[in-house]
Amino acid sequence: MPGMDLGEFLQDLLCEAVLELNDQGPDTDVPRQCTQRDCTSPLAYSRCLDCHAAEFICDNCMLQSHAHIPLHQIQRYHNGRFSTVGLKNIGMRIALTHLPCDPCPIPVPENHFIIVDTDRAHNVAIDFCGCGKGGTRAEQLVAARLYPCSYERPRAAISFRMAITASGRRSRSSSRASSD
Ligand SMILES: [Zn+2]
Ligand SMILES: [Zn+2]
Ligand SMILES: [Zn+2]
Numbered sequence: 001m002p003g004m005d006l007g008e009f010l011q012d013l014l015c016e017a018v019l020e021l022n023d024q025g026p027d028t029d030v031p032r033q034c035t036q037r038d039c040t041s042p043l044a045y046s047r048c049l050d051c052h053a054a055e056f057i058c059d060n061c062m063l064q065s066h067a068h069i070p071l072h073q074i075q076r077y078h079n080g081r082f083s084t085v086g087l088k089n090i091g092m093r094i095a096l097t098h099l100p101c102d103p104c105p106i107p108v109p110e111n112h113f114i115i116v117d118t119d120r121a122h123n124v125a126i127d128f129c130g131c132g133k134g135g136t137r138a139e140q141l142v143a144a145r146l147y148p149c150s151y152e153r154p155r156a157a158i159s160f161r162m163a164i165t166a167s168g169r170r171s172r173s174s175s176r177a178s179s180d
Helices: 007-021 061-065 137-143 160-179
Strands: 046-048 073-078 079-088 107-118 121-128 147-148 157-159
Touching: 046 061, 079 107, 137 147, 147 160, 157 160
Parallel strands: 107 157
Antiparallel strands: 046 073, 073 079, 107 121, 147 157
């Protein structure tokens, strides 16, 4: 673009991408074909705001593709409008200790559990392991890289990533204070 420097060009690109992401479009209230390979579902109402791909996909494909990244936020069309929600809204349950393809035979559900991550506090549904394979609830959370907020009956946890980020901030601010 003649006369436009690289910074302006990138800023324009970014603005266009944000506008496109927020665009609700005239045809968004009709069922659309899922864009995932080999999926024939015509009910693709959600797209992930944290993945690189921005296409609409069906709930089943969304859950499958996020089995190991359950804290992503999605933009979902429902009742005539878009809203930003967690994957819990389309049925995501975080199965501790067991792999999604190897569910616990005696899961213990916790339908309102808070995980504090670097971007926000997430309200999630967790299935603790009840068969004994995973140990205590606190041990199961630690195995999933989550610090439980209490040992006895944890209802919330902080992600390791958040703890590392927070400790980095604290050590930077304390080193700044000591050098003042
Ligand atoms: Zn995602
Ligand atoms: Zn699909
Ligand atoms: Zn189990």
